[in-house]
Amino acid sequence: MINQGAIKIININSFTKTKIITLPYNQYKIDFEFAALDYITPEKNQYKYYLENYDERISLPQNNNKISYTNVTDGKYIFHVKGSNNDGIWSKHDETLTIIISTPYWKTWWFILLIVATISILVIYYITTQIKNLLAVERLRTKLAADLHDNIGSSLTEISILSEVINTKLKGKDEDIVKNLNKISLKSRYLIDKMSDIVWLVNPQRDSLYDLILRLQDTYSELLADTSISFRSENLKSLEKVTLSMEHRQHLFLVFKEAINNSITHSNCTEILLNAKIEGKKLEMVLKDNGKGFIINNDDNMGNGLTNMQKRAKKISGKLFVKSEVGKGTVVKYIGNIR
Numbered sequence: 001m002i003n004q005g006a007i008k009i010i011n012i013n014s015f016t017k018t019k020i021i022t023l024p025y026n027q028y029k030i031d032f033e034f035a036a037l038d039y040i041t042p043e044k045n046q047y048k049y050y051l052e053n054y055d056e057r058i059s060l061p062q063n064n065n066k067i068s069y070t071n072v073t074d075g076k077y078i079f080h081v082k083g084s085n086n087d088g089i090w091s092k093h094d095e096t097l098t099i100i101i102s103t104p105y106w107k108t109w110w111f112i113l114l115i116v117a118t119i120s121i122l123v124i125y126y127i128t129t130q131i132k133n134l135l136a137v138e139r140l141r142t143k144l145a146a147d148l149h150d151n152i153g154s155s156l157t158e159i160s161i162l163s164e165v166i167n168t169k170l171k172g173k174d175e176d177i178v179k180n181l182n183k184i185s186l187k188s189r190y191l192i193d194k195m196s197d198i199v200w201l202v203n204p205q206r207d208s209l210y211d212l213i214l215r216l217q218d219t220y221s222e223l224l225a226d227t228s229i230s231f232r233s234e235n236l237k238s239l240e241k242v243t244l245s246m247e248h249r250q251h252l253f254l255v256f257k258e259a260i261n262n263s264i265t266h267s268n269c270t271e272i273l274l275n276a277k278i279e280g281k282k283l284e285m286v287l288k289d290n291g292k293g294f295i296i297n298n299d300d301n302m303g304n305g306l307t308n309m310q311k312r313a314k315k316i317s318g319k320l321f322v323k324s325e326v327g328k329g330t331v332v333k334y335i336g337n338i339r
Contacts (some may be wrong), residue, residue, distance in 0.1 A: 036083030086089025
């Protein structure tokens with residue numbers, strides 16, 4: 001018998017010739033009860049049975065005519081049973097009953113296909129949305145860079161030029177006015193330089209590591225033109241396809257701009273070398289000079305600058321190492337992962 005609303009098997013021959021029954025997928029326990037058709041001394045009757053696709057082998061002969069199977073999952077099973085009389089004579093053929101446990105809906109092909117299709121649609125929607133957002137940000141950055149350059153940058157340039165023109169026309173007649181005009185001109189040029197850095201930073205066409213090093217070179221090319229200091233980099237072309245996030249570019253630019261300023265201002269060097277290399281996602285960027293060097297712990301003038309540089313490196317999950325020896329120059333090395 002099958003407990004709790006299932007089928008009670010009293011005589012296997014009482015079923016139709018097909019001898020097939022179907023049970024729902026949540027039928028976790030099946031009980032069988034069977035009897036040999038020998039009633040002389042039924043207590044001596046013996047049975048052998050097994051459930052195909054569940055039992056590994058047929059059971060040993062026994063008098064028990066009941067068997068229970070638990071945790072029967074979906075699929076097709078065939079119950080085999082053979083009986084003997086009290087003289088130990090076994091029936092020639094097994095009696096069988098085929099049991100089909102229905103497949104739960106979550107295992108059906110249409111349900112799996114539905115889940116896969118739903119997940120695929122959600123993934124495609126997410127990726128499409130992300131791409132649209134990235135494109136929108138790129139368009140905004142391009143427009144912002146153009147607006148800053150064309151409007152604010154050009155206006156500051158005009159202010160600087162006008163102040164210099166007025167200063168020239170006054171020819172030093174009023175020292176206070178001339179002094180203030182010089183301040184306006186210097187401040188305008190300072191703001192123009194800062195604005196140029198911002199325009200470069202937000203421009204999506206300048207996202208590579210190659211552009212970062214090129215920007216640092218261009219920033220100091222005019223300044224170093226009239227000095228004995230040479231500033232160079234090697235193997236820049238290999239860095240053209242290395243893309244940096246805007247945050248990485250900003251902090252790396254400011255870190256190495258500060259380092260270059262220190263070399264120019266304090267080291268009395270004649271050569272500055274800036275290089276970078278990529279291994280997987282690991283970036284190593286190194287600035288070297290051949291200046292006089294310094295003792296880091298005792299140099300109060302450099303303390304705040306180095307601290308700020310290290311803080312910027314930490315903001316992009318990198319580390320900054322500074323090595324300097326008196327008479328042997330200075331090395332500033334950044335190591336960190338790129339995104």
